[in-house]
Amino acid sequence: MGKLAGWLFRWITLRRAVQLGTFIFFLWLLLNTTYIFEGEEPKIPRDLFLRFDPLAGFITAISSRSPSLIVQRFIPAVALLIATFLLGRFFCNWICPLGTTLDVVDKIIRPKTRRPKSEPRIKHTPRLRNLKYYLLALFAVAALFSTQLSWLMDPISIVTRSYGILVYPYLAKFVDLTLGPLYDVPVLNRITEPIYGFLTSRLTPEGMVVFRLQLLFLAIFAAILFLVKFHPRFWCRYLCPLGALLGAASRTSLLRRVVSEKCIDCGRCQAECRMNAIAENPRGYFPQECTVCLTCVEVCPVGAVSFKFANPFGGRVKELVGEGLQMSRRAFLKAALVGAVAMPILKLKPQDKDYPPFLIRPPGALPEEEFLDRCIRCGECMKACPTNALQPALFEGGVEAIGTPIIVPKIGYCEYECNTCGQVCPTGAIRKLSLEEKQKFKIGTAFINKNKCIPWNEHVNCLVCEEHCPVPEKAIKFWEEEVLEQKTNRKVKVLLPYVVADLCIGCGICENKCPLVEEPGIRVTARGEVRHKDRYPPVGQTG
Template sequence: MKITLPGLRSIRRLYALFFLALFFFLLIIADFRRMQGFNVRLFLELDPLVAIGGLLTSQTLYKGMIFSVIMVVLTLFFGRFFCSWMCPLGIMNQIVGLGAGGLRPSQRQGLNAYRKIFRFKYHVLVVFLVVAAWGGLQVGLLDPIALVFRSMVVSVLPAVDGVMGLGIYPNGPVFHGGLVVAVVFLAVLLANRYLPRFWCRVVCPLGALLGVLSRWSVFGIQRDVEKCTGCNKCLLSCQGGCEPNGAWRPSECHLCMNCLEHCPEGALHYGLPKKGSSVHQPLDFHRRRLLETAVGSVVLFPVMRHSVSATTVDFPMLIRPPGSLTEEDFAKRCIKCAACMRVCPTHVLQPALLEGGFEGLWTPMLINRMGYCEHHCVLCGLACPTGAIRRLSVDEKIGRPPFVEPIRLGTAFFDRGRCLPWAMDIPCIVCEEVCPTSPKAIWYRPITITNRDGHAVTLKQPFVKPDLCIGCGICENKCPVGGKAAIRVSSVGESRSSTNRMLLTTHPGTPFSG
């Protein structure tokens, strides 16, 4: 009896379209008006690489990241289906790779043959896991879900929205270094023209992890050696480059099922092996080379901890979102996915370039000239899949009972050389007007002076009361002095740090690390 399932490729295509649509749906509804109760974190929570990376750095599987267990178990039994069935980046790569259809069959077969370079992704995985085992989470740089999320949020969607006016971002944001993110993303997509699924086959650390998990999967692509004529048509659209024409490689195969459809003899099926099914190949890696990579990676984290970055030095201009963990813990959890930047209503949240050191690349920071932290908004914590930004209630954020202290992001300081009432005898006090705390952190002292023309002028000269200031940055954002504002927030006084402080008495005693 013939057990080939002619429908499997179509089923995969339906799933792929569904998950791609779901990905965009969750991305587009992720804002204050449309988010409702949808779990916009879903794709990141399903990601086993994010889960394992975070587990290694912080010994905990945070909230929804338990969903990644489902992916691990399914992969153990069925193989690395995630890459062509669910992964938004994988599916986009596949769609871009369709261009290869124009080539001659022999060229396509050549492009889809297995290559030794596919081993590279296991090295990428090992580097990230070794660094994570030491306590540094950098998987977000190349994790496909984090990468595609970040690319969409800070480069592709704002650009598409700007050109087409779709209203995805009501406030038409600009993003810090969005171009760099876009170039990386475009490079990933265009690499498909050089080698189909270049990213998935060669670079992707999540693909590598799922490949390892697929090694012993029960079900697989089985080739009947008696029926197979060796025509290699199965390679025409093979996504993984997994050699269904010879000894199949379960760790490379995405179960795209294209080979089943292309086989003229019906020699291939997905399922259990039958009598006469060809052998499979184990994971292809060079043990010594991989070990060398692992040993080489061991030095990375200690070097990171002896480089100037936000984890080793308090950076005055690095202001983290409300509810962010201490910088040390933040670095153990943030995967640079930019989900917080998607939901931020004022777009004050921006991807850092080197403001937090190399370690902090693409982590969220506030740039108050771009926006400010909305007093009653807690969306960034809600969108964060890893808990780098805690989920706060509004009460906790603003310090309403039962909470005693508000969450402080930093402290505002006047630049009296630029401030209109201080330096130029011009009335202003916009900062005091917009200050959201009650009582206001910005107050003024009326003063009557004689101006240049000899007239008596009464001015209100503003001050910051540092124990009331929460560092939200609205004063800096709204300051009428263009360019460099006359009041600016720096990170000192932020609630999350026990060292980055200036006042003796405001902060209740917290354990110090030294």
């Protein structure tokens, strides 16, 4: 009983409990990032974890020229920075879901029983250790030139996107393929059906969820995870720009690692430190690299290591701090130059007069330039979309728009009774609209493809698009015309559909439900969208 009580009241046990609890909370938020009924907005914002991300907050505020964004949406991130000034870079090991994922993968790929006794380690290499600070500088300079690049390496965006549009669809398909067929197995189905029903109603979506660019996002996520093969928390040590920001803030934190005179120089703390944060002299350490994991406290055989609040500028505490950020001025300028050069390269795209017709943004999206400055490609809106309509953009809007959400009507349509995407967007790239506002928000216009449309091309009545049109006044109407039937060569009356452009909101359900699967007889483009009325001439009826 005494050993159990001792284990429960260890600081490292508390850290592991907090780490597990916050990871479960992250997954719970992600699973509940689904369709939100009008008037039933959740008390806990589904994008809460993203609001704790100071990298996303500050880079987005700079790139969008909106300092007020910090106050409006990223107060939790400010609170985290203040806590970092006090407690050090604790977020990386106590809270960050990507850090927790890396720890789990590390235990699978590099179990202690299989690790060589003298594995090669990169010891105190300033160039590698400071690489993440150069990346932070690159993203900050790019943001000054109104180019949003942080999504490429922001750990919170990456882990949210990866679990939301990679892991989640995979698990949904796995459940469907493994438990679904067992319905036809007598006796066994009495056990599996309740499980299958619970999972499909509470955890996994109905139908298959498919996202474009999954291979790209998988490659990024897999590469980050695979790096633990070389060193524990390789990403956190050398590459993470959020870790760089928090590390800079923790340089003079009040919570310090203290080693007493009992230290016997055994080197256990150095060997076990996953962040390589302990100096050659084990009494010293690099506070900007230390994530307060407390492993050194745990493994010390004589109990010489502890963490205490102390003056970071005074006496012995300052002497035992390792070398600071040895950032070369030349390397810093190179990183800044890359950030500046990235701006014109990434912003290469068609001129306004050739605006991509199939770049259909979700309702509430800001004008394109502002939207791109704010969107961090977290995937929250795509995960929440009940019809799978929101997909990562390919090259519809140029290189800069890759990965941003667009509506692809052939995959899904914008649900008339849904305004969830604006509620889960952490940066305001998609504005929060009331359901009434959303239902009037024009994102595009449909047009009839007369070479494919069944009534126009085959002279056979088809009412599918009009039946599914959600607009009360019906944006799709018919006129009756007498035509020559192709098969019998006699005159018949056919209802020919046309679109009333002033009524159409561009939701895409007509294209999605068209029975001509290979190439629909009705298409939706961004023409007439409310974000850029000046781009298009006035429209009326479209054939």
